[in-house]
Amino acid sequence: MSGPRHVDLLLTDARIATMAPDAGVPYGLIDDGVVAIADGWIVHVGPRGSEDGLEVARTGSAHGRLVTPGLVDCHTHLVFGGHRAGELEQRLGGATYEDIARAGGGIASTVAATRAADDDELLASARRRLGWLADGGVTTVEVKSGYGLDLDTELRMLRVARRLGEDGTTRVTTTFLAHTVPADRRDDPDGYVEEVCREMLPAVVAERLADAVDVFCETIAFSPAQTERILSAAVDLGLPVKVHAEQLSDQNGAALAARYGALSADHLEHLPPEGAVALAEAGTVAVLLPGASVFLDEDRRPPVDLLRQHRVPIAVSTDLNPGTSPLGSLLQAVNLACTRFRLTPEEALRGATEHAARALGLDDRGVVAPGKLADLALWEVEHPAELAYWHGADLLAARLLGGELTVPGEPGSREHA
Ligand code: DI6
Ligand code: FE
Numbered sequence: 061m062s063g064p065r066h067v068d069l070l071l072t073d074a075r076i077a078t079m080a081p082d083a084g085v086p087y088g089l090i091d092d093g094v095v096a097i098a099d100g101w102i103v104h105v106g107p108r109g110s111e112d113g114l115e116v117a118r119t120g121s122a123h124g125r126l127v128t129p130g131l132v133d134c135h136t137h138l139v140f141g142g143h144r145a146g147e148l149e150q151r152l153g154g155a156t157y158e159d160i161a162r163a164g165g166g167i168a169s170t171v172a173a174t175r176a177a178d179d180d181e182l183l184a185s186a187r188r189r190l191g192w193l194a195d196g197g198v199t200t201v202e203v204k205s206g207y208g209l210d211l212d213t214e215l216r217m218l219r220v221a222r223r224l225g226e227d228g229t230t231r232v233t234t235t236f237l238a239h240t241v242p243a244d245r246r247d248d249p250d251g252y253v254e255e256v257c258r259e260m261l262p263a264v265v266a267e268r269l270a271d272a273v274d275v276f277c278e279t280i281a282f283s284p285a286q287t288e289r290i291l292s293a294a295v296d297l298g299l300p301v302k303v304h305a306e307q308l309s310d311q312n313g314a315a316l317a318a319r320y321g322a323l324s325a326d327h328l329e330h331l332p333p334e335g336a337v338a339l340a341e342a343g344t345v346a347v348l349l350p351g352a353s354v355f356l357d358e359d360r361r362p363p364v365d366l367l368r369q370h371r372v373p374i375a376v377s378t379d380l381n382p383g384t385s386p387l388g389s390l391l392q393a394v395n396l397a398c399t400r401f402r403l404t405p406e407e408a409l410r411g412a413t414e415h416a417a418r419a420l421g422l423d424d425r426g427v428v429a430p431g432k433l434a435d436l437a438l439w440e441v442e443h444p445a446e447l448a449y450w451h452g453a454d455l456l457a458a459r460l461l462g463g464e465l466t467v468p469g470e471p472g473s474r475e476h477a
Contacts, residue, residue, distance in 0.1 A: 064115040065103060069463055071095040071436075074122035077444040078105060078428040079129055079413045086406055087444045088428075095127065097434040100462035105428055122438055125457055128409070128447070129426050130199025130435035132416035133390045135326050135347050137237070137381035138193075139186040139217045139224075140207045142173030144382045157356050157384065158308070161280050167207070167240050170382050174207040174217065182220045187227070189380060192388035194230045195468040197437035197456045201230055202377075202420055204274055206237030211260050218269035229466060231435070233420050235302070236261065236270040238290050240281040253286045257293035265297050272323060272421070276304040277313035284311050291320040300421055306330040307352070318342035324375065324419040328362040329353065336363065340370035345419035348403075348411065349379035350396035351387035364401055374403065375419040376411030395451040405448035434463035 074095060078088035094111045096104035104114060147160055147169075160166045174182070186203075193201055203221040208214035218234050225232030238256050245252040264270045273294035277287040281304075291301045300323050305313030307327035314325040314335035325331075325339055326347035339346055346367050353361070367374055376397040379385035387393060390412050397408040417426025425433045438457040441447060447455065459466045 064113055065096075065098070067096040067098050067103060067111075067114045067116045068118065069097045070111055070114065070116045070119045071097070071127065072108070072119055072121050073124055074127040074438075075124060075442070076105065076428055077126060077128045077409070079410055080427050080429055081414060087409065089444065095428060095434075095436065097460075097463040100434055100464075102428065102430055102432050102434050104430055126439040126441050126444060126447075127428065128197075128437050128439065128444065129413040129428050129432075130437050130459060130461065131197045131390045131412045132200045132420065132422075132426055133193055133198045133377050133380070133412070134202050134324065134375055134416040134419040135204075135349060135377035135379050136193075136201055137204045137206060137379070138189045138201070139182055139203055139205070139220050140170050140174050140382055141177035141182060141185070142170060142382065143386070144169060147383065158280055164243065166280075166383055168243055170207045171209050171213075171242065175210070175213050179216055179220060182217065183223055186220055186224055189388060190224055190230055193378070193380070193390060194459065194466070195454075195456060196389045196391055197439070197459060198390050199230060199435035199437070199459060199461050200233065200417070200420070200422070200425060202233045202235055204235040204237040205270075206239030206274075206276075209239065209242040211263060214260055215263060215267065215269065218264065218267075222269060230461070233271045233422075234269060235272045235274045236264050236299075237274040237276065238282060239276050249286065253282070253289050256290055261290075261293055261297055261299075265299065270299065272300045272302055274302045274304065274326075277311050277316065278304065278308055279311075280308070284313065284316055287313065288316055288320075291316070291322075295320055302326060302419075306332075306335065314339055314344075318344050323421050326377075326379075327352070329358055329360040331363055331366070333363075333366060336366045336370045336372055339367075339372045343373075345373045345375050345415055347375045347377055347416075347419050348397055348401055349377055349385060349393070350400045351385035351393050352379045353400060354396055355385055355387070361401055364403060373415045373418055374407060374411050375415040376403070376408050377416065391447055391455065392451055394448050398448045405445040408448050409444060434460055436460040
């Protein structure tokens with residue numbers, strides 16, 4: 061045996077919702093616990109006193125606050141130009157999301173604004189939105205492309221997303237999203253799909269700009285056959301895949317995603333029973349996006365009982381985007397997942413931590429346990445269910461990213477705990 065284990069920081073007096081899946085108690089709760097951190101990683105978690113024998117350099121008290129894993133937002137489109145507040149007014153006047161999209165608004169209008177923005181503008185607005193999420197306890201965020209639709213702008217979006225990660229305030233994973241067929245290619249959608257597969261994806265891979273590939277499988281975007289062509293090209297290039305599936309209609313997108321071993325199938329309001337079975341068999345995570353459901357005022361809800369029955373892991377995310385979910389708080393999505401989709405607070409919090417990490421294919425975060433990154437959120441609440449209960453409230457006291465403290469309101473600040 062070597063000597064006592066060196067610890068950089070011992071966090072004490074913490075009520076820890078570890079979210080460990082096998083803990084046998086709700087939320088994996090440790091009422092009065094400690095977390096030991098070395099080199100940015102968690103090396104020990106346990107009740108008060110369990111730290112005996114560790115060689116501790118520094119101790120910091122959580123003062124009885126609730127500690128959770130840093131939140132993981134596994135589905136966002138937070139890099140884009142402009143905004144679409146005008147469409148809210150149009151929809152309140154009676155137009156539907158599909159009406160606006162077919163009339164050349166919708167995604168197409170954000171594509172125009174994104175192409176027109178230079179890299180610095182895209183970076184500045186994305187940083188601001190990332191700051192909202194970080195101030196709400198998010199430590200890892202997935203960022204999709206998909207508002208360029210041409211090679212140059214798609215690459216620019218992904219480079220901006222990578223630069224957000226290099227800021228070091230929040231961990232960023234990137235996804236190339238085949239979002240829709242651009243207006244000037246509507247006469248030859250299959251030709252556009254071939255361009256995505258033969259030019260865009262290889263260029264993205266050559267620059268290592270994407271950690272995954274996503275396709276919007278929908279009547280206003282890509283057909284199941286086109287979606288399959290893109291998934292297959294992505295898998296051939298060695299990239300994990302995911303699908304925007306069954307958001308507005310049943311296209312069998314979830315079953316298709318499962319067939320390609322997708323990390324996740326996202327939205328799922330129109331998921332049929334066979335789709336749930338397919339997700340379960342493939343181990344694909346169901347990502348629920350209640351912000352879009354509320355903003356579009358969709359009657360249809362994802363079949364949560366069916367997902368539970370087949371033990372499909374459920375994640376919850378903001379879907380932060382300018383058209384269907386201008387939502388800058390993951391806890392708000394957790395709240396809506398409960399009030400609108402009837403998830404339990406524990407399911408919803410697991411959906412923004414453990415299962416969200418799984419939806420990104422990451423097993424080094426999302427749980428407070430030894431061997432995981434020291435990405436933590438400290439909250440001004442007593443019970444973890446409160447995280448799903450209060451909404452529109454600033455509950456975050458602090459975040460730790462790799463063991464380093466950041467304080468809400470200063471997403472760029474890096475002071476030591
Ligand atoms: N589903 C959505 O809800 C967003 N994209 C997608 O695939 C909407 C994107 C937009 O309207 O800008
Ligand atoms: Fe989305």
